[in-house]
Amino acid sequence: MGKDIHSYVTFLLLICILLFSFETIEASKRILSFELIYRHSPRSPVYNPNLTDSQCFEESLRLSEDRFLQPNNVESMLVGHEITTIRPPIICYQTLYMVFVTIGTGNGTIGYHLNLDTGSHLSWTQCKPCINCYVQNEPYFNPLQSPSFVDISCSDQNPCPQSYYHCINSCCHYHIVYIDGSHTSGTLSKDNFGFHSSHGDHLEFIEGLVFGCSHDTHLIGDNHGYPSGLMALGLAEESFAKQLINHGSQGRFSYCLPPIGSNSISFLRFGSNIVQRGSVQTTPIVPIQGVFLYFITLNDISIGNKRLGFEPGMFARKPNGSGGFYVDSGAFITHLITPAFERVKKELRDHFRHKKLVEVDPQRYMTDLKICWLFQPSYESLMPSMTLHLQGAQMHIMWRQLFLIRRDKGIFCFAMLPQDSSSVLGAYQQANTRFTFDLLQSQLAFNPENCEHDSQP
Template sequence: MEEKKAKAKAFLLFFFFSVFITLSTATKETQTLILHPLPSQPTLYWPELETDQPDPEPESASLSVSLHHIDALSSNKTPHELFTQRLQRDAARVKINQTGFGSQPGSSFSSSVISGLAQGSGEYFTRLGVGTPPRYLYMVLDTGSDVVWLQCAPCKKCYSESDPVFDPKGSRTFAPVPCGSPLCRQLDSPGCDARKKVCEYQVSYGDGSFTVGDFATETLTFRRRASVPRVALGCGHDNEGLFVGAAGLLGLGRGMLSFPTQADSGTSVTRLTRPAYEALRDAFQVGAARLKRAPEYSLFDTCFDFSGMTQVKVPTVVLHFRGADVSLPAGNYLIPVDDKGTYCFAFAGTMSGLSIIGNIQQQGFRVVFDLAGSRVGFAPRGCA
């Protein structure tokens, strides 16, 4: 009975999308898409604090922070390379969102939890691959701390571990984090190696253990070869304490640098369950039948050739929620994928039962969360 209800719910979902797009097409409901090239790499700007300014009065004090796009951390990348990186990050995040850490056997992203007794430790371990190609190492699981770290060569002082110490020179994906970067500033006590211009981290624990070294990003690989790129972690050259047997620690806390936080959010492209996506895509293709098609690109199976044009009329897409409709601007669902005028429909299908509304579709909207009432509100043109 429950299975029938689930199938009926899925059918109603994709039927609803299909009916809306068909009606939009029949009534000539379209909007104008202004064509823009792929954006270049954003720049980082950190204004100096003005120490000679008086402190604000308590009643008027406020807190503000600067937001910077993650692409600002990638140096000397072309717009096309940056876009490819975004899709790779997107796919990795979706994989984690759909299956979760430590998910059931048979999923594409999982990791076993094992006792550390065989390695001479009373901690719980997991085994995962670090770097490219992956080197499989034992890592302590710690839900009470955030920073992911492992022992790295060359060691100033390292404790005994079951596997050879990780050498970052043997990995193609190891990348030091620059001093003063947004990622470096997320550390509680960031430092800087002035000679190498590399961010340094240090973490101390209640039992007197500590780790000190370079802060970097690296790829982590789990069972079934599922990998998570650009995970921020410490490459420890001075490590002392009660971590015997393990190569390092996988921080599973709730802070900004914990593995779940870096991996569980940030999906760009909206994913819909396969029946819903196919109905939406097919209806959109009917409404866009007069537009010149282009070959598929990466995960996008509906693309168009807008080369030589400055604007174009496209079908309108609306997201229907209980009690509210969200009409999307054309730029929120048709996006450039190269510098040749190719635009693709920024939705994708998934075999999972989980649908995700990506941040491309949310751009330009103010989102309000009513936690007490379990409601979410949307307002157009609420932000830049």
């Protein structure tokens, strides 16, 4: 009898081990990708066909600037149980890309367009019951209709997962206040998410992902009904980037942005769905306590073949939380800390003066960029490139990603701006380069690629 019980228990253990191994293998084989929906593309729910490429550029530029109205250090902004994030207000027109996901199971399954943000810690959508919700075109998520939905519970013995959540009535709550007065609050929850897989329209479902179920959200400005929330890919443990490590992402996600104005489709890829071709370089990601952005080390800049020779520490993170250089696909164009921007602008001014190009007043041409020139015949041969000298790597930015060409007005402008607190590599300069973020190795890999060919999931 004892031997029979022992054999039965052993059999059950073997079955459990086999099931666990099968699930582990299946997770490692899972191939995930999201279509990146550029807000000015025909596939965007807020697409306006009446805008020209130049108008799209200027609108994106103006609205993207609000991303830089932010405190330098999230830790210094903690007040009681509230946390003011280092991110801007969450308004559709202030982000460049959205993704489409489903949340819930059964009759509670709803599809949502979410803003994509590589600098946020918590993904969220608006949920019923709504104490105060902004108007969105997609239905509010109803937790009662999704059998798989659960609130994340807490107690004195079982605290909330991070210090910036607080335990109320045995549930973990969040309250995020943004710099312009926008805010969102709700309960930390779990449910199943559906993503487009590598098999076309087929959805891949992942169980039990942590997200925020917001019941009280106020946004400054009009978002025109989209998006329905946020997908966070920052460095926090509860961001999707970290959570998907356990679901086949191998701790890696990647994107390749087509040039702004292109209607080509591109994808946010995870794990084995990432293919890096050609010359791949890597540079370390520098983690910073309380900050969820992907900081890397920028040492110097070259214009053409001329190295500018910035003093050590020009782009370093300062003790007061300012400074540093980070990669942000949500920022429209690159910003350089003001002294560095002025040095680069002087070098470009000297370069084009030597080439006998005529500098013009940007304000006269209704652009927010800071320095522009008139076209000359065969101007393309006169354009310099830029090299970012990173820790252990050199990132080359070709002239087409360095300047905005305004053929309608006969000018071209330097497509970067100054910024007082820090420097950021924006989407305009990231075009036609594949970026792969490896969270387990804490490194950023990049390689040149024609991103208009990144059209298959």
